[in-house]
Amino acid sequence: MKFLKFLLVGIVFGIVLVKSEAVSWYRIYEMFRFQSFHMYGIIGTAIASGIIFLQLSKRGYIKSLNGAEIYVEKKERGFTRYIVGGTIFGLGWAMIGACPGPMYILLGTGVYSMLIVIAAAIVGTFIYGILKEKLPH
Amino acid sequence: MELILNPWPWYISGPLIALIMALLLYFGKTFGMSSNLRTMCAIGGAGKYSNFFKMNWRDYSWNLIVVFGAIIGGFIAVQFLSNGSGTNLNPTTISELETLGFLNAGKTLVPNELFNLDAMLSLKGLSLLIIGGLLVGFGTRYAGGCTSGHAITGLSSLQRPSLIAVIGFFIGGLVMANLLFPIIF
Numbered sequence: 594m595k596f597l598k599f600l601l602v603g604i605v606f607g608i609v610l611v612k613s614e615a616v617s618w619y620r621i622y623e624m625f626r627f628q629s630f631h632m633y634g635i636i637g638t639a640i641a642s643g644i645i646f647l648q649l650s651k652r653g654y655i656k657s658l659n660g661a662e663i664y665v666e667k668k669e670r671g672f673t674r675y676i677v678g679g680t681i682f683g684l685g686w687a688m689i690g691a692c693p694g695p696m697y698i699l700l701g702t703g704v705y706s707m708l709i710v711i712a713a714a715i716v717g718t719f720i721y722g723i724l725k726e727k728l729p730h
Numbered sequence: 731m732e733l734i735l736n737p738w739p740w741y742i743s744g745p746l747i748a749l750i751m752a753l754l755l756y757f758g759k760t761f762g763m764s765s766n767l768r769t770m771c772a773i774g775g776a777g778k779y780s781n782f783f784k785m786n787w788r789d790y791s792w793n794l795i796v797v798f799g800a801i802i803g804g805f806i807a808v809q810f811l812s813n814g815s816g817t818n819l820n821p822t823t824i825s826e827l828e829t830l831g832f833l834n835a836g837k838t839l840v841p842n843e844l845f846n847l848d849a850m851l852s853l854k855g856l857s858l859l860i861i862g863g864l865l866v867g868f869g870t871r872y873a874g875g876c877t878s879g880h881a882i883t884g885l886s887s888l889q890r891p892s893l894i895a896v897i898g899f900f901i902g903g904l905v906m907a908n909l910l911f912p913i914i915f
Contacts, residue, residue, distance in 0.1 A: 598757060599792045603799020604806065606750045611807035611839070612734075613743030617817050618840040622827070625900075625907035628820040631740050636881060638744025639751075643886025646752045655756075663755045665883060668874060668891035675891050678872025679880075679898015685865025686899060687906035688858065690840060692877040693870060694763035696863075697797050699840060701804025706845045709856070710863035715774075717867025718767040722782035728872065 607698045616698050618690025625687050674730040735813040751882055759792060762879035764870040766790075766797050808839075830915040858914070873898060 610616045613635055624632035649655050650663035657663050686692050689710055691699055696714065700707040721728075738746075751761040768783065769790045776783035817836035827835040832843050842849070849855030870876040873895045875884060881899065884892020 596792065596795045599759075599795040600799040600802075602750060602753050602757075603796040603801075604803040605746075605799075606796065607800040607803020607805075608807045608811060609738075609743060609746045609750065609803075610800075611804055612738040612811065613740070613746070614737050614817050614839075615743065615747075616804070616839055617836075618844070619817055619819055619823065619827070619836050621903075622907055622911075623820060623823045625903040626823065626826070628823045628826075634740030635744045635747065638741055639747040639882050640744075640885045642745040642748035643751055643882060644888070646748060646755075647887050650755070657756050657758050659758060661758065665755070665887040665889075666760065668880075668884060668889050671891060672894060675873050675894035676898045676901075678869050678874070679895040680869070680902040680905075681865050681898075682869030682873055682876065682895075683899040683902020683904075684906045684910075685862045685867075685869060685902070686877075687903040687911075688865065689844075689862030692763070692866065693767065694800060694876075694878055696866075697763075697800045698804035701801035702808045702839060703805075704840050704845050706847075706850045706859060709850065709859045710866075713860045713863025714867030714870075715767050715770050717864040717869075718764075718871045719771045719776055719779075719783075719867075720864070721868045721871040722768070722771060722776060722780040725780065725782050 606694065607701060610695060610698050611702060616691065616695040616702070621687060621690040669730075671730055674728070677729075732813075734811055736815060737817065747882060748886070751878070751886065754796075760879070761883045762793075762875055763797070763800075764867075764876040764879060766793050767867050768871060769794060830911060832915070869902070 614620050615632065615635055620632055623629040647665065655663060691710065693714065696707050696711050700711070754761045769787050772783045772785050772787040819836040824835045832841045844855065844858060850859065873880065875895060880892040880895040885896060
């Protein structure tokens with residue numbers, strides 16, 4: 594089954610984020626209060642490892658499953674959308690202590706009120722889709 | 731076994747998160763969790779209201795499977811791979827949260843004061859969950875990605891837009907945790 598590998602990746606992702614405490618509301622608060630190195634350590638080593646992986650791929654040492662080049666799509670150039678959208682995202686991230694991945698993972702850990710957060714996030718995305726043409730990007 | 735049951739240190743966790751990104755790229759996909767919110771809008775028929783949601787969502791169903799797996803992973807992690815040791819927070823954080831009204835900081839993954847049934851049924855609690863969700867859902871699409879898409883994938887591929895977005899994430903997070911929390915709680 595071609596979806597099995599994605600299911601497994603998701604399961605590992607959920608386990609890693611719980612065991613690393615990256616889904617902890619408190620860890621996010623602590624990060625934004627500069628009271629712990631934990632989250633900075635996680636994000637920093639994730640990026641460092643990611644850079645190594647992508648540089649090796651770029652030099653042709655690693656190919657994708659079907660033999661193609663591993664390629665990360667370039668984000669559109671811009672400033673306003675990234676700084677304003679990012680700030681809005683950050684306000685919500687600190688408030689509920691969860692970004693889109695952890696929202697689902699926390700649901701799995703038994704935090705059922707995350708269903709409300711997820712529903713609101715879907716509505717938020719919908720509102721963006723409606724306003725997209727009117728917003729500065 | 732204790733090593734697995736205890737919380738994992740950051741220097742193990744970070745590279746493992748990069749491994750998730752690497753696996754998805756290896757499978758010819760990308761690591762971006764917030765895309766699912768858009769996919770779910772499309773499935774719900776939002777294409778009738780905005781071209782932004784006119785997409786063939788079946789092309790993105792793999793990402794919904796990742797989400798489904800993540801939910802299962804969360805369940806497995808707390809049910810079978812944890813010893814209930816709690817989060818080892820900075821004592822300053824704990825006492826600070828106490829003054830804000832959050833007791834037992836670190837004993838659970840999320841504060842009961844925000845996420846339990848009582849909070850959900852109170853006007854303030856429900857409003858906070860909804861506002862938080864709206865901000866995340868709107869902000870992530872406006873910024874074109876979230877922590878996985880910008881902070882991990884975008885910064886790993888050395889992209890300037892992602893750096894700007896992550897700076898935005900921190901501006902918002904710092905304002906919320908440092909300036910707005912004392913007002914809200």
